[in-house]
Amino acid sequence: MVKKVDDIQTSENSVVARRSPVHGTGVFAIKPIPKGARIIEYKGRRVLWSDHKEKKNGHTELFHISAKYVLDPSRDGNDARYINHSCAPNCETMQDGERVFVFALRNIKPGEELFYDYGLVLGRCFTREEALLHRCRCGSRNCRGTMLAVPPSRRAQVLRWAAET
Ligand SMILES: C[S@@+](CC[C@H](N)C(=O)[O-])C[C@H]1O[C@@H](n2cnc3c(N)ncnc32)[C@H](O)[C@@H]1O
Numbered sequence: 001m002v003k004k005v006d007d008i009q010t011s012e013n014s015v016v017a018r019r020s021p022v023h024g025t026g027v028f029a030i031k032p033i034p035k036g037a038r039i040i041e042y043k044g045r046r047v048l049w050s051d052h053k054e055k056k057n058g059h060t061e062l063f064h065i066s067a068k069y070v071l072d073p074s075r076d077g078n079d080a081r082y083i084n085h086s087c088a089p090n091c092e093t094m095q096d097g098e099r100v101f102v103f104a105l106r107n108i109k110p111g112e113e114l115f116y117d118y119g120l121v122l123g124r125c126f127t128r129e130e131a132l133l134h135r136c137r138c139g140s141r142n143c144r145g146t147m148l149a150v151p152p153s154r155r156a157q158v159l160r161w162a163a164e165t
């Protein structure tokens with residue numbers, strides 16, 4: 001059988017989804033993953049952003065690919081949908097057209113959970129409620145308190161909000 005180039009380069013068999021100490025299900029390395037490796041594609045049906053209202057509980061699986069479209073992993077998705085956020089991530093996502101791939105930012109050992117920085121953008125100046133709705137529980141030393149992208153000028157304010165709750 002002839003493999004597609006994408007199948008050869010993406011090492012999806014180096015990760016597994018299981019319970020995470022950070023949130024629900026997470027994705028973990030089961031083999032050593034070298035820095036720069038393309039680990040998994042974030043798969044999902046391309047759907048209109050306007051058809052998918054934000055959930056009131058802040059839980060999101062949609063991956064923003066443009067002003068108009070998001071990837072919805074509840075349809076045709078894979079385990080990449082379970083990768084949690086961290087403010088000190090070991091992975092990053094990169095977009096190639098309308099496809100999204102997860103890459104290792106550093107060498108990752110078997111057993112380590114995979115994280116990327118969601119850097120969620122609401123398209124408006126976020127409120128306290130919105131920052132806390134997307135409260136981050138990554139536990140890293142430099143946790144910014146929220147999975148939203150926070151400009152440097154608002155970092156202290158958001159950390160205060162997170163510490164109050
Ligand atoms: C794409 S899902 C990740 C998989 C999720 N753990 C699950 O079991 O479905 C994204 C959601 O997971 C939760 N999540 C991910 N990272 C988190 C973190 N660092 N702190 C708190 N919640 C997190 C949030 O509810 C977020 O909207």
Ligand SMILES: [Zn+2]
Pocket residue numbers: 086087088136137138139140142143144145146
């Ligand atoms: Zn954090």
